[in-house]
Amino acid sequence: MAADVIDGKAFAAKVRGQVAEHVAALKEAHDLQPGLAVVLVGSDPASEVYVRSKGKMTVEVGMKSVEHRLEADTSEADLLAVIDQLNNDPTIHGILCQLPLPGHLDEDLVINSIDPAKDVDGFHISNVGLLGTGQKAMVPCTPLGCLMMLRDYHGSLSGMDAVVIGRSNIVGKPMANLLLGDSCTVTIAHSRTKDLAEVVGRADIVVAAVGRPEMVPGDWIKEGATVIDVGINRIERDGKKKLVGDVDYDSCAARAGAITPVPGGVGPMTIACLLANTLTAACRANNLPEPKGLTA
Numbered sequence: 230m231a232a233d234v235i236d237g238k239a240f241a242a243k244v245r246g247q248v249a250e251h252v253a254a255l256k257e258a259h260d261l262q263p264g265l266a267v268v269l270v271g272s273d274p275a276s277e278v279y280v281r282s283k284g285k286m287t288v289e290v291g292m293k294s295v296e297h298r299l300e301a302d303t304s305e306a307d308l309l310a311v312i313d314q315l316n317n318d319p320t321i322h323g324i325l326c327q328l329p330l331p332g333h334l335d336e337d338l339v340i341n342s343i344d345p346a347k348d349v350d351g352f353h354i355s356n357v358g359l360l361g362t363g364q365k366a367m368v369p370c371t372p373l374g375c376l377m378m379l380r381d382y383h384g385s386l387s388g389m390d391a392v393v394i395g396r397s398n399i400v401g402k403p404m405a406n407l408l409l410g411d412s413c414t415v416t417i418a419h420s421r422t423k424d425l426a427e428v429v430g431r432a433d434i435v436v437a438a439v440g441r442p443e444m445v446p447g448d449w450i451k452e453g454a455t456v457i458d459v460g461i462n463r464i465e466r467d468g469k470k471k472l473v474g475d476v477d478y479d480s481c482a483a484r485a486g487a488i489t490p491v492p493g494g495v496g497p498m499t500i501a502c503l504l505a506n507t508l509t510a511a512c513r514a515n516n517l518p519e520p521k522g523l524t525a
């Protein structure tokens with residue numbers, strides 16, 4: 230039987246709609262408008278697109294949007310000064326630096342200079358620690374989006390075998406922590422994992438986040454498993470530019486019970502969850518109840 234296709238584009242639109250309703254209610258009841266500041270250093274073409282979408286969607290849900298575009302050769306001190314100013318701006322509830330940063334900048338130092346309460350990417354070491362210990366954290370947007378789609382499709386994830394392929398700080402590790410929080414039995418697989426096919430073949434849930442085009446073939450997938458493809462790889466095939474995920478879509482879809490496509494799967498959920506996190510940060514900063522269903 231053909232796999233169900235989990236439509237991330239439609240799901241993300243629904244999440245943005247929920248965020249917009251909460252934002253309108255906050256304005257009405259508390260005269261509070263959540264604000265998101267995005268800092269872009271340099272002009273990486275993909276980052277430019279993502280930052281533009283973030284700004285547009287922030288405004289669409291009724292939030293304040295601020296963009297800081299800095300030259301590629303901006304010094305660390307100048308970048309930290311911008312972040313410090315945003316940390317101290319009471320109209321800004323969420324701050325992020327678009328990644329990747331140019332090579333001369335220390336990514337960890339920059340991320341850890343953001344006020345953890347405003348760290349809507351959930352990359353600050355305090356939020357990493359809170360998530361890892363099962364405490365209330367700001368949760369990284371891409372894994373949060375994957376979790377929302379999995380919960381929506383399955384209801385409870387309790388007791389399911391989950392394999393996360395990839396151990397990045399941005400996706401793999403937080404994804405594993407979130408699945409553990411929902412009582413899955415979690416394996417993190419990576420480039421040194423022995424017999425990856427056998428490990429993946431045991432999983433009820435496979436989250437592929439390795440950044441290697443179509444590296445997971447369908448014959449690794451257990452019949453009926455749910456496949457979440459985090460990969461966004463730009464390739465050229467038959468002279469045409471194409472966007473593909475980390476799984477071989479057609480062969481995986483032939484065995485899976487459900488699968489996310491690329492494009493239109495996990496990607497759109499990233500920005501929807503960023504808006505949800507900004508709303509959550511604004512509520513927390515003002516001691517107001519958090520929106521339900523939009524956090525982990």
Ligand SMILES: Nc1nc2c(c(=O)[nH]1)N[C@@H](CN(C=O)c1ccc(C(=O)N[C@@H](CCC(=O)O)C(=O)O)cc1)CN2
Binds near residue numbers: 328461499500
């Ligand atoms: N500070 C951050 N930097 C980066 C993050 C992040 O979460 N925080 N994630 C990615 C980029 N990203 C958002 O920033 C992002 C990636 C992909 C999409 C998306 O909607 N993808 C579409 C395809 C779009 C395309 O053609 O490129 C899809 O999958 O359908 C949104 C946001 C790295 N940096």
